[in-house]
Structure formats: C-alpha cells, structure tokens
Amino acid sequence: xxxxxELDRTLINERVEEFRDQVKRRLSGELTEDEFKMxxxxxxxxxxxxxxxxxxxxxxxxxxxxxxxxxxxxxxRYDRGxxxxxxxxxxxxxxxxxxxxxxxxxxxxxxxxxxMQTSGNNTRNVxxxxxxxxxxxxxxxxxxxxELLRQYTTLHPEFSFLPRKFKFAITASAHDxxxxxxxxxxxxxxxxxxxxxxFEVLVGGGLGRTPFIGKTIKPFVHGHDLLSYxxxxxxxxxxxxxxxxIYKARIKILVHELGIEKFAKEVEDEWLQMRGSALTVDDAxxxxxxxxxxYPAYEKLPHMPEELKKAAHDPQFERWRKNxxxxxxxxxxxxxxxxxxxxxxxxxxxxxxxxxxxxxLADKYSFGEIRVxxxxxxxxxxxxxxxxxxxxxxxxAIGLATPNVNLxxxxxxxxxxxxxxLANARSIPIAQELTRRFANHDTAELIGRLHINISGCIxxxxxxxxxxxxxxxxxxxxxxxxxxxxGGRADEQxxxxxxxxxxxxxxEVADVIEDLVEAYLALRERPDELFVDAVKRLGVEPFRExxxxxx
Amino acid sequence: xxxxxxxKITADAFVHLADDAEIPGDGAILVSAQRFLGxxxxxxxxxxxxxxxxxxxxxxxxxxxxxxxxxxxxxxFPSFRDGRAYSQARLLxxxxxxxxxxxxxxxxxxxxxxxxxxxxxxxxxxxxxxxxEAFAGTVKRYSVFYQPTGDGRLTALHQxxxxxxxxxxxx
Numbered sequence: 049x050x051x052x053x054e055l056d057r058t059l060i061n062e063r064v065e066e067f068r069d070q071v072k073r074r075l076s077g078e079l080t081e082d083e084f085k086m087x088x089x090x091x092x093x094x095x096x097x098x099x100x101x102x103x104x105x106x107x108x109x110x111x112x113x114x115x116x117x118x119x120x121x122x123x124x125r126y127d128r129g130x131x132x133x134x135x136x137x138x139x140x141x142x143x144x145x146x147x148x149x150x151x152x153x154x155x156x157x158x159x160x161x162x163x164m165q166t167s168g169n170n171t172r173n174v175x176x177x178x179x180x181x182x183x184x185x186x187x188x189x190x191x192x193x194x195e196l197l198r199q200y201t202t203l204h205p206e207f208s209f210l211p212r213k214f215k216f217a218i219t220a221s222a223h224d225x226x227x228x229x230x231x232x233x234x235x236x237x238x239x240x241x242x243x244x245x246x247f248e249v250l251v252g253g254g255l256g257r258t259p260f261i262g263k264t265i266k267p268f269v270h271g272h273d274l275l276s277y278x279x280x281x282x283x284x285x286x287x288x289x290x291x292x293x294i295y296k297a298r299i300k301i302l303v304h305e306l307g308i309e310k311f312a313k314e315v316e317d318e319w320l321q322m323r324g325s326a327l328t329v330d331d332a333x334x335x336x337x338x339x340x341x342x343y344p345a346y347e348k349l350p351h352m353p354e355e356l357k358k359a360a361h362d363p364q365f366e367r368w369r370k371n372x373x374x375x376x377x378x379x380x381x382x383x384x385x386x387x388x389x390x391x392x393x394x395x396x397x398x399x400x401x402x403x404x405x406x407x408x409l410a411d412k413y414s415f416g417e418i419r420v421x422x423x424x425x426x427x428x429x430x431x432x433x434x435x436x437x438x439x440x441x442x443x444x445a446i447g448l449a450t451p452n453v454n455l456x457x458x459x460x461x462x463x464x465x466x467x468x469x470l471a472n473a474r475s476i477p478i479a480q481e482l483t484r485r486f487a488n489h490d491t492a493e494l495i496g497r498l499h500i501n502i503s504g505c506i507x508x509x510x511x512x513x514x515x516x517x518x519x520x521x522x523x524x525x526x527x528x529x530x531x532x533x534x535g536g537r538a539d540e541q542x543x544x545x546x547x548x549x550x551x552x553x554x555x556e557v558a559d560v561i562e563d564l565v566e567a568y569l570a571l572r573e574r575p576d577e578l579f580v581d582a583v584k585r586l587g588v589e590p591f592r593e594x595x596x597x598x599x
Numbered sequence: 600x601x602x603x604x605x606x607k608i609t610a611d612a613f614v615h616l617a618d619d620a621e622i623p624g625d626g627a628i629l630v631s632a633q634r635f636l637g638x639x640x641x642x643x644x645x646x647x648x649x650x651x652x653x654x655x656x657x658x659x660x661x662x663x664x665x666x667x668x669x670x671x672x673x674x675x676f677p678s679f680r681d682g683r684a685y686s687q688a689r690l691l692x693x694x695x696x697x698x699x700x701x702x703x704x705x706x707x708x709x710x711x712x713x714x715x716x717x718x719x720x721x722x723x724x725x726x727x728x729x730x731x732e733a734f735a736g737t738v739k740r741y742s743v744f745y746q747p748t749g750d751g752r753l754t755a756l757h758q759x760x761x762x763x764x765x766x767x768x769x770x
Contacts (some may be wrong), residue, residue: 053759055743055755055758055759056743056755058742058743059741059743059745059755062740062741062743065740066710066740066741072711074612078729080668083708086680087710169680190694199747199755199756201715202745203744203745204745204746205685205714205715205717205718205746206682206685206686206689206714206718206746206748207682207685207716208682208684208685209679209680209681210682217610233746236663243702247701257606283686284684286682286685286686287683287686287687291681291683321694325747326747326754327747332760333756333759336756336759336763337759485648499648572724589703
C-alpha cells in the first residue's frame with residue numbers, strides 16, 4: 049500500500065476545491081457546457097444516456113480496506129448502491145448528480161482517492177499488474193514506478209491538453225497481466241547486465257477503431273531516465289500528433305504514419321536534450337517512494353496446513369480453490385481472485401454491501417489490502433492458505449465465489465447501450481446470456497481458459513480486439529448486430545483477433561459463441577490446447593465454416 | 600480583451616498589426632510569423648518594441664535566431680483544448696533561454712492559467728473579463744506541484760528530499 053503524505057493530501061484537496069468552483073460556475077451559467085465539458089472530463093465526469101457517470105481512479109489497482117469502504121459509501125450515498133469496475137483499474141458510478149459530485153470527491157479525498165484524469169485528452173490512470181508485489185518471479189514491485197508515474201502525470205502543465213487520451217501500463221513479470229502491449233506507452237520492467245533496473249518501452253499500442261499492438265521504441269531505458277524519456281515521447285506526441293481528426297489523434301496513428309524508426313529518432317533527439325535534467329530520478333527519490341509502500345509482515349506458514357487438508361474433501365471448495373487461488377511468492381500464502389462475474393450478472397459490478405464485506409474480509413484475511421484487475425475482478429493479495437476454507441464460505445455468502453476465473457463466463461464487457469451514450473449496441477445482456485449458457489462449471493472447466501471480451505461500440509472499452517473471442521456491437525439499419533473476432537489476446541503474446549465473417553443479429557450471438565466453442569472442442573489436439581492456441585494453429589477458416597454453414 | 604501581466608490587468612502597449620497594415624515608425628507592435636519572417640532583419644531592428652505571434656503548428660527553428668531581439672513572443676491557443684503551445688512555451692523558456700514577454704493568446708481561460716504560468720507564460724490575453732479579474736486568486740489554487748518546469752517551483756519530490764535531509768541532519 050502507498051500511503052499519501054501531507055503533500056499528496058494537500059494536492060488532492062486543492063483539486064477537489066478547484067472542481068467545486070468549476071461546478072459552481074457551471075451551475076451558475078458562468079461556464080458554458082462546451083467550456084465545462086473538458087473540465088469535468090478531466091475529473092472523470094461523463095454525461096451518459098440517463099445521468100452523469102463518475103469514474104474514480106484506482107492507481108495500479110491497489111486499494112486499502114478503508115478506501116474500498118469509502119467507495120461503498122459513495123455508491124450508497126450518491127449513487128444507486130453499486131459500482132462498476134472497469135478494464136482500466138477504475139470504478140464507475142452511473143447515477144451521480146452534478147451538484148453532489150464535489151462532496152463525493154471530498155469524501156474520497158479523505159482516504160487518498162481521486163478522479164483526476166480518468167477521462168479527457170490527458171494522461172490517464174497508470175495501470176499495472178494486479179498481482180504486483182506478490183507474484184512469484186516478479187523482478188521488483190512495479191507499483192513503485194507506477195506511483196512515480198502517477199505523480200509525474202498528475203496535472204502536468206504541458207500535457208493536460210494532448211491530441212487525445214494517453215494510457216500507461218507497467219508490468220514486472222514475464223507473464224503480462226497488465227496488457228501493456230495495447231497501451232499508448234507500455235513499460236516492461238527488467239534488469240540490464242549490470243543488474244540495474246530499467247524498462248523496455250513500448251509505444252503506440254491501443255484498441256479502438258484502429259487497433260495496434262505496441263512496438264518497442266527502446267529496449268532499455270534506465271530507471272533514472274524513465275521520466276525524461278517519457279516526457280520526450282509526450283512532447284513529440286503533443287507537438288506532432290494529429291488534431292484534425294479525433295479518430296486519428298492517438299499516438300498509435302502518429303507512430304504508424306511516421307513509422308517506428310522515424311518516431312523513435314524524433315524521441316531520441318528530444319530526449320538527448322533533456323537527459324540529465326531535473327527529471328532525472330535518483331535512487332533517493334525511488335527509495336522515498338518505496339518507503340511509503342507498506343508490506344505485510346508475513347508469518348512462516350506451511351504450504352499444506354491442516355485446514356486445507358480437511359477442506360479438500362469438499363468438492364465445491366476444491367473447485368473454487370483450484371480455479372480462483374494462485375501461487376503467492378511467500379510460502380503458505382495465496383492470491384485469491386474474487387469473481388465479479390456471477391451467472392446472469394453484469395460483469396464487473398459490485399454492490400455497496402459486497403464492497404463493505406470484501407473490505408472486512410481483507411482486514412481479516414489479507415492485511416487490509418484489495419486489488420482490482422483489468423479483467424474486472426477483485427483480488428485479495430495476501431491470504432494465508434489455512435484461511436482459504438473460511439474465506440471461501442464468506443465469499444460464497446456474498447456471491448463472490450463463482451469458480452469461473454479465466455473461464456468462458458469470466459467475460460469482460462463495457463457498460464454498452466444500457467448506459468453509454470457512445471454505444472451502438474448492448475453489451476451487458478449479451479454477457480449475461482453467455483454466463484447462463486455456460487453456467488455449468490464442469491463444461492466450463494472442460495473448455496478451459498477462454499476470454500470473451502464484449503464492446504458495445506468501436507471505441508473498444510470492452511477490449512474485444514484482444515479477447516480470445518471478441519464481440520463488437522454495431523448498428524445496422526437501427527438494429528443491434530455483432531461482429532465476432534477470434535484469436536485475439538492481451539498478454540505478452542498480444543494479438544488482434546480476426547473477424548470470422550458477417551455480423552450476426554443480437555438474438556444469434558450466444559448460439560454463435562456456442563458453435564465456436566463446440567468447434568474448438570472437436571478440433572483441439574489435446575485437452576490442454578487452449579482455444580486461442582487452436583485458432584493460432586488452425587486459422588479462422590474451420591471456425592468460420594462451422595458458424596456460417598447453417599446460417 | 601483584457602491583458603494580464605505580472606498578475607494584474609494591464610493596459611496593452613502592443614497593437615496587433617494586420618498583415619496588410621503599414622509598419623508604423625514607432626509604437627509597440629505584434630506581427631504574424633509570416634510577416635515577421637518576410638522581413639525579419641528590418642523588423643527586429645525597429646527602435647520601438649516588436650513582437651511576433653507564432654502559430655502553434657510551426658516549429659520554432661525559424662524563430663530562435665531572433666529571440667533576443669524580440670520584446671514579445673505570443674503563442675496561440677486556437678481552442679483551450681489544443682495544448683501545443685504549452686510545449687512551445689517550455690522550449691522557448693527552458694531550452695532556448697528566451698527571457699522576454701511570453702504571451703498566451705486565443706481561447707485563454709481561467710482554468711488553464713496555472714498550467715500556462717508553469718509552462719513559462721507571463722502575459723495573458725484573457726478571453727473573459729471575469730476570468731482576468733480572478734487571475735490572482737486562481738493561480739494560488741495549488742501549492743503542491745509534481746513536475747519540474749522552468750518556473751522554478753519546488754516539486755513534491757524535491758520537497759520530500761529536502762525534508763529527509765533536514766531530518767537526518769538534525770539527528
């Protein structure tokens with residue numbers, strides 16, 4: 049956990065007061081809606097179909113129990129009793145009143161949470177691996193660097209009006225859980241031959257209308273130079289990124305149009321003039337940030353405690369344990385994923401009561417810490433394995449023990465046309481129907497790891513391009529249709545999925561997905577050949593045939 | 600349109616000169632980049648103060664050789680959402696050492712004053728009278744800054760380091 053100091057606290061309080069003044073000027077008519085729009089977006093406030101939507105940042109996916117309780121309070125006091133966790137380690141509230149927003153922000157600021165730059169054409173919430181600091185084999189905790197970047201990007205005087213939004217993600221593990229290849233800047237922490245910490249820097253990844261996988265711009269940037277190098281990239285983008293067409297304004301288009309070599313040279317020329325400037329991060333600065341992260345005092349515990357041996361006779365517990373708990377770097381502990389994907393539920397939603405209960409469970413079993421992942425699930429990062437049976441019972445009682453993590457019903461979905469003014473089609477009911485079709489856990493386990501991602505429009509908030517199966521809502525003559533892609537993935541082998549054929553009607557989507565899954569089960573070489581690997585081996589054709597032969 | 604300089608509403612000594620208007624023998628003027636570059640030698644040798652309005656989509660290379668002879672460089676915000684001039688301002692101040700007046704023009708609004716100050720602007724052609732009047736209060740909204748820029752304000756990182764040093768020195 050990072051603990052705010054007096055300076056951090058002062059800054060977010062000053063931000064709350066600034067926004068309070070901006071809202072006041074809007075309500076009095078002193079600000080036009082056009083002028084106010086960018087100001088509210090820079091504080092995470094969208095105007096949706098039915099109401100204002102409020103997006104709150106959960107930097108690098110780490111929350112304390114006090115913070116989660118405060119999110120529950122906001123859901124209860126200012127919204128309709130629930131929140132929606134997004135694919136970028138944010139939480140959204142869908143029914144906020146503009147006049148009450150400053151108070152909601154002030155309540156959040158008390159526990160060190162803010163909504164700064166969760167929207168708008170600026171640097172967005174810095175995201176990271178939700179297992180940061182606890183994953184076995186991790187090089188070092190990437191949240192130290194995430195926090196450094198959070199501070200650096202917050203209210204940046206030069207880069208608050210970029211051509212378009214700008215997203216960072218960081219990982220320090222070989223297996224990328226932060227989807228760094230589909231971010232504007234992706235950072236992979238690694239060490240050079242001298243054992244010094246640095247980053248492979250990727251640039252120009254992104255989804256949306258024109259998906260690109262990020263390209264490596266520099267294989268090793270020393271940690272000391274991280275901020276100056278990032279500033280060089282942002283400056284080149286700010287000056288030369290396109291502003292004539294919103295759909296061509298992301299950095300990925302600039303990188304694509306210039307070519308990575310030319311873009312890299314522009315950045316290098318800029319960087320060489322700034323290197324060694326006040327942006328240099330010396331070790332003392334890193335140590336200072338590191339010192340404000342607190343780590344649990346782990347006990348020395350056995351890998352296989354009595355409690356676990358006893359509980360192993362309960363097949364339901366065992367199913368959940370095998371599915372939802374993961375190896376921790378410390379023996380005797382586990383990382384536990386809490387599925388926010390119950391059968392028939394909207395993906396990523398949690399009620400205020402669930403949030404409060406998870407906060408209590410975190411206090412009891414996870415050193416007061418909770419994580420939020422881009423798959424729209426929560427995690428308790430430090431659970432003693434002996435506590436797993438008790439935790440499972442408690443989670444089951446609040447509907448958070450669905451054993452479907454990484455399985456076919458662990459669906460990523462944007463809010464879609466049920467909420468969003470940009471959407472062309474609904475996402476949530478498609479996800480809900482799919483979770484019902486694949487509600488049988490035996491079947492889901494037989495199918496194995498399979499990521500279905502759903503977006504209600506081309507903006508791709510549901511990351512459909514990088515789903516093993518991607519579903520994209522489009523509108524055709526006033527009706528909802530869905531394009532299906534397969535073979536996408538968001539990890540270290542990131543790829544954009546391939547369209548299988550013409551879009552299908554709303555009522556047919558679940559049938560098509562079932563066909564794809566059946567085709568895969570028939571075609572896979574071995575039970576452990578994943579869907580996405582079978583697509584890679586076979587190409588799209590056999591799947592296309594199966595889906596369209598009878599349609 | 601009120602001009603804010605040194606934190607106060609001030610009478611503007613400069614006249615924005617149209618490209619087809621005759622260059623006056625005296626009096627402070629602001630001319631377009633195109634006009635300036637058309638006769639930079641003569642214009643920069645005027646006895647009266649001369650400034651140039653530089654567009655935000657043009658590299659600074661052509662401007663840099665003339666900087667020490669210019670009284671004003673005015674950078675443009677065609678919309679407050681177009682942030683290119685922030686980069687130009689920082690480059691002029693921090694890389695090219697420009698010390699004259701750096702003026703923000705265009706859609707210059709209250710909620711960007713502080714960003715502009717931090718980027719190096721010291722004069723503001725403010726769009727609305729009420730914003731100009733609120734200038735002094737607005738720029739005091741923040742007391743903590745995370746990024747180092749040429750304005751010399753201490754960053755939070757720097758303040759923490761100083762605090763650490765003073766703590767360890769007192770032990």
